Amino acid sequence: MTPVQAVTALAASPLSAEVPARAQMATTLGFHIILACLGIALPTIVLIAEFVGLRRSNPVAMKLARRWSQAMGVLVAVGAVTGTVLSFEMGLLWPTLMRQYGEVLGLPFGIEGLFFFLEAIFTAIYLYGWRRLSGWAHWWSGVPIAISGIFGAMSVIAVNSWMNQPGGFTERGGRIVSVNPWQVYFNHAATYEMPHMVLAAYMVTGFVVAGIYAAGILRGRRDRYHYTGFAIGFVPAAILTPFQIFIGDTAARAVAQDQPVKFAAMEYVTQTSRKVPEWLGGVYVNGHIYGGLKIPYMDSLLVGFSPNTEVIGWDSVPAAERPPVVWLIHLCFDVMVGLGFLLLLAGLWAAYTWWRKRRLPSQRLFWLLGAVSGLAAIGAMECGWVVTEVGRQPWVVYRRLTTTDAATTNGGVLTSLSLIIVVYALLAVATILILRMLARRWRRSDLREATVLDGAAARPQEQAATRAGARWPR
Amino acid sequence: MATLIGAILLASITLYAVLGGADFGGGLWDLLAGTTARGRMPRALIDESITPVWETNHVWLIFDLVIFWTAFPHAFAAVMTALALPLWLALGGIVLRGAGFAFRKEITRLSLQRAAGATFAFSSLLTPFFMGTVIGAIATGRVPADATHASLSAWTSPTSVLIGFLFVSACGYLAAVYLAGEAERRSDRCLQTYFTRRAQAAAVVAGALSLAALVELHGSNRAMFDRLTGRSLSLVILAGVCGLGVLALLATGRRIVARVVAALGVAAVVWGWGVAQYPVLLPGTSVTLTNAGAPNSTLIALVALVVLVAVLVGPSLVLLFTLQGRRLLEAGEGGPWSVNGPTGQTQPPRTPLQPPRPAGKPPGLLALVAVAALVRRRQRR
Ligand code: HDD
Ligand code: HEM
Ligand code: HEM
Numbered sequence: 102m103t104p105v106q107a108v109t110a111l112a113a114s115p116l117s118a119e120v121p122a123r124a125q126m127a128t129t130l131g132f133h134i135i136l137a138c139l140g141i142a143l144p145t146i147v148l149i150a151e152f153v154g155l156r157r158s159n160p161v162a163m164k165l166a167r168r169w170s171q172a173m174g175v176l177v178a179v180g181a182v183t184g185t186v187l188s189f190e191m192g193l194l195w196p197t198l199m200r201q202y203g204e205v206l207g208l209p210f211g212i213e214g215l216f217f218f219l220e221a222i223f224t225a226i227y228l229y230g231w232r233r234l235s236g237w238a239h240w241w242s243g244v245p246i247a248i249s250g251i252f253g254a255m256s257v258i259a260v261n262s263w264m265n266q267p268g269g270f271t272e273r274g275g276r277i278v279s280v281n282p283w284q285v286y287f288n289h290a291a292t293y294e295m296p297h298m299v300l301a302a303y304m305v306t307g308f309v310v311a312g313i314y315a316a317g318i319l320r321g322r323r324d325r326y327h328y329t330g331f332a333i334g335f336v337p338a339a340i341l342t343p344f345q346i347f348i349g350d351t352a353a354r355a356v357a358q359d360q361p362v363k364f365a366a367m368e369y370v371t372q373t374s375r376k377v378p379e380w381l382g383g384v385y386v387n388g389h390i391y392g393g394l395k396i397p398y399m400d401s402l403l404v405g406f407s408p409n410t411e412v413i414g415w416d417s418v419p420a421a422e423r424p425p426v427v428w429l430i431h432l433c434f435d436v437m438v439g440l441g442f443l444l445l446l447a448g449l450w451a452a453y454t455w456w457r458k459r460r461l462p463s464q465r466l467f468w469l470l471g472a473v474s475g476l477a478a479i480g481a482m483e484c485g486w487v488v489t490e491v492g493r494q495p496w497v498v499y500r501r502l503t504t505t506d507a508a509t510t511n512g513g514v515l516t517s518l519s520l521i522i523v524v525y526a527l528l529a530v531a532t533i534l535i536l537r538m539l540a541r542r543w544r545r546s547d548l549r550e551a552t553v554l555d556g557a558a559a560r561p562q563e564q565a566a567t568r569a570g571a572r573w574p575r
Numbered sequence: 576m577a578t579l580i581g582a583i584l585l586a587s588i589t590l591y592a593v594l595g596g597a598d599f600g601g602g603l604w605d606l607l608a609g610t611t612a613r614g615r616m617p618r619a620l621i622d623e624s625i626t627p628v629w630e631t632n633h634v635w636l637i638f639d640l641v642i643f644w645t646a647f648p649h650a651f652a653a654v655m656t657a658l659a660l661p662l663w664l665a666l667g668g669i670v671l672r673g674a675g676f677a678f679r680k681e682i683t684r685l686s687l688q689r690a691a692g693a694t695f696a697f698s699s700l701l702t703p704f705f706m707g708t709v710i711g712a713i714a715t716g717r718v719p720a721d722a723t724h725a726s727l728s729a730w731t732s733p734t735s736v737l738i739g740f741l742f743v744s745a746c747g748y749l750a751a752v753y754l755a756g757e758a759e760r761r762s763d764r765c766l767q768t769y770f771t772r773r774a775q776a777a778a779v780v781a782g783a784l785s786l787a788a789l790v791e792l793h794g795s796n797r798a799m800f801d802r803l804t805g806r807s808l809s810l811v812i813l814a815g816v817c818g819l820g821v822l823a824l825l826a827t828g829r830r831i832v833a834r835v836v837a838a839l840g841v842a843a844v845v846w847g848w849g850v851a852q853y854p855v856l857l858p859g860t861s862v863t864l865t866n867a868g869a870p871n872s873t874l875i876a877l878v879a880l881v882v883l884v885a886v887l888v889g890p891s892l893v894l895l896f897t898l899q900g901r902r903l904l905e906a907g908e909g910g911p912w913s914v915n916g917p918t919g920q921t922q923p924p925r926t927p928l929q930p931p932r933p934a935g936k937p938p939g940l941l942a943l944v945a946v947a948a949l950v951r952r953r954q955r956r
Contacts, residue, residue, distance in 0.1 A: 175677055178674065178677030181673060182670045182674055185669050185673075188641070192644060193655050193663065199652050200652035215888065219887065221633075230904055279870050535678055539681060
């Protein structure tokens with residue numbers, strides 16, 4: 102067989118559909134979720150900036166709000182198209198899932214649709230209303246975006262958490278005979294997944310914004326503009342971090358109860374037992390854990406506040422019902438928790454310095470931490486999703502439908518996967534380049550403004566005031 | 576109950592067709608607008624008219640999909656499996672179009688701007704064409720109820736391909752009629768004639784394609800033809816009358832009314848198809864509105880959701896279109912808090928130069944009241 106024949110044969114083979122379908126779902130979701138986070142929380146951050154700008158007549162905050170909303174226009178468009186891909190994929194990649202449970206999981210998606218409408222409408226009014234709507238009217242037109250972002254996120258997460266803890270319907274003879282929308286929406290896992298995800302969105306957005314300005318400050322752009330941009334992103338995100346860790350801890354305990362096999366994979370619990378140790382790091386291969394730090398009793402303590410707590414291991418189910426690649430699940434969980442604490446540290450550092458000295462820390466290390474905080478938050482969020490999704494395997498709907506059965510019987514998924522990877526790579530590069538181009542344009546216009554001001558020798562006082570204002574008060 | 580949901584689905588498909596379809600048609604005219612210099616004015620008008628609304632119009636598609644899979648999951652799975660290829664291609668068009676459109680606006684270098692614009696314009700054709708073949712395949716009964724594999728022949732029949740071209744021309748037709756009205760509002764004589772002429776041409780092409788599709792159906796799918804000319808006859812006639820009416824209205828210069836009539840004509844086509852099929856969901860199979868999967872409780876919940884959408888989204892949409900109609904929504908910077916100064920030098924001015932008016936009190940106030948009322952209604956819920 103020539104390579105070309107081999108590729109076409111593989112692409113057309115129905116047996117090969119499941120693995121590329123999963124890879125494709127993971128790629129497209131992993132990409133969309135970053136834009137979704139920005140779509141959920143960036144409007145709030147922009148509104149905070151505009152609020153400061155209006156309330157305190159702060160031109161710097163106002164300028165930031167306008168600029169961020171310009172970037173938001175690009176991000177929202179990319180979020181919308183990548184989200185549309187997901188909607189199609191639900192049917193194109195997982196027809197059996199939709200065939201069997203479309204009438205159940207469709208309802209939260211419908212509610213999501215309602216909020217998408219509101220989000221899209223008010224986003225348009227907000228983004229294109231800067232010129233003609235007067236100050237506070239414009240501000241209020243942004244409020245529905247922020248609200249519908251949160252409710253929209255809750256609705257998609259209702260679907261995902263329902264896949265983890267399916268309920269709220271009666272099945273008879275392979276057909277759904279009745280559905281209780283309320284119980285579908287507020288299923289067992291929704292109570293922690295919804296707040297965890299909404300907070301994650303705010304953390305990702307806040308830290309990404311902060312990270313961009315921290316990077317600028319590290320490069321010596323130590324002006325009022327950069328410090329304000331940093332603070333408007335960093336402060337809300339840092340405040341939310343401890344709550345996020347608390348909810349994550351609750352989530353872990355709920356997973357130990359409701360999805361014990363996933364939990365066993367997260368914590369390397371090979372056998373159901375008491376006095377289970379906690380593993381930090383380490384790679385599990387063929388029954389051995391290489392590397393890693395073992396803390397005796399800790400896992401039992403975390404699950405039930407006593408070393409004698411029994412933790413269910415993955416030996417409780419046959420091998421076919423265990424998730425694959427447990428080390429990936431475990432390491433992703435550790436990375437998420439680790440990054441969560443790293444971000445907490447950054448927030449505490451800033452809070453301590455503020456409490457003591459009424460200013461932001463001046464150490465270079467803090468600003469380095471700030472600069473990577475956005476990437477760290479995205480990393481934690483992506484790792485959390487790997488834990489949730491891969492940990493649920495082999496089920497797509499927990500204990501009801503396997504991923505294999507749900508996948509399409511069509512060939513050609515390998516082809517669509519390859520194309521998607523190429524298109525998304527281009528999309529990512531183009532988005533980043535365009536945002537950088539915007540930033541460069543803004544910087545140029547700031548420089549131009551500064552030279553104009555310098556040239557305006559007729560108003561020396563104002564000029565001096567601007568100069569003073571351009572320094573962070575230390 | 577299932578019939579009601581069927582009607583709701585058809586109604587939201589209609590809205591996608593008349594609103595989203597025009598956005599795709601804008602891409603067609605962008606593509607045909609010629610060189611950068613020659614096409615500058617029409618492209619600016621297309622851009623300005625689509626920018627604030629395309630995302631909202633696009634959500635109708637999402638909503639259609641969700642209603643389809645929630646209310647009729649079995650039919651949904653069959654369509655998604657059998658027609659996977661044209662659906663992937665239509666999706667590709669959506670991704671490239673949205674990205675190309677959004678990027679073009681922010682790019683200042685001319686060559687890149689051209690590339691993004693070409694992507695936008697070209698991919699605007701893909702989606703309507705392949706959506707048309709999908710609808711054609713469903714209407715001509717080529718989707719088996721228990722489809723396990725994608726089928727090429729299902730959507731490449733002459734009827735399906737004709738319907739694909741019909742969709743493209745209908746999108747172009749709608750867009751040109753809307754844009755002619757938009758130009759009239761701006762009292763831009765030049766663009767007014769420009770788009771009127773194109774609307775007339777597209778109307779003729781779309782009419783010819785509809786007739787061709789009917790003739791083709793007569794030969795290949797007699798049952799569907801009989802229902803279209805039987806039960807749906809009045810709607811088919813209405814569509815024809817609307818088409819002629821638009822031609823007459825355009826000829827007499829009543830472009831704003833022509834927009835409504837054009838939309839009505841397209842709606843009549845969609846409903847003609849729906850009524851002809853009723854109550855069968857996948858013609859040629861036994862899948863009907865009532866046995867395609869969902870239990871009654873799901874359908875009731877869906878109806879409740881649709882009522883909620885009507886109550887919340889309806890007024891918001893009115894607000895959006897009113898603001899756009901009054902030209903209170905504009906892309907770009909400027910105004911009292913101008914941050915950017917003139918953007919890159921290569922970018923031609925998008926709008927005929929207007930002095931940046933300070934936000935007029937009455938419209939500003941109006942918007943504030945409307946938004947506040949909406950917010951309050953949401954909170955009361
Ligand atoms: C900024 C992001 C972020 C941060 C700092 C954390 N998480 Fe998280 N975590 C997520 C973002 C996230 C997520 C991506 O949003 C997930 C995926 C599914 C979900 O609902 O949230 C998630 C899932 C998730 C799950 C799996 C839930 C399930 O499978 O049903 C657990 C057990 C935790 N998290 C626990 C934690 C703990 C103990 C943290 C302590 C530091 C933590 N998370 C920090
Ligand atoms: C938005 C953030 C999400 C991310 C990053 C994410 C990530 C992933 C990953 C990594 C996989 C592959 C699992 C594997 O390789 O075994 C996957 C599969 C899947 N995810 Fe998610 N997921 C997310 C949310 C959702 C949501 C909200 C849904 C709701 C329908 C969903 C539905 C699925 C389905 C159907 C699969 C395929 C079946 C499976 O492998 O479990 N995901 N996702
Ligand atoms: C945790 C998972 C997800 C979250 C939190 C989420 C959230 C969001 C948000 C906030 C937006 C608006 C983004 C913007 O316009 O900037 C968006 C867009 C979209 N999402 Fe997701 N999403 C998730 C996963 C999914 C999944 C699994 C699907 C579909 C199966 C989906 C479908 C869509 C669609 C269709 C859009 C475009 C709507 C529009 O036209 O504006 N999303 N998503």
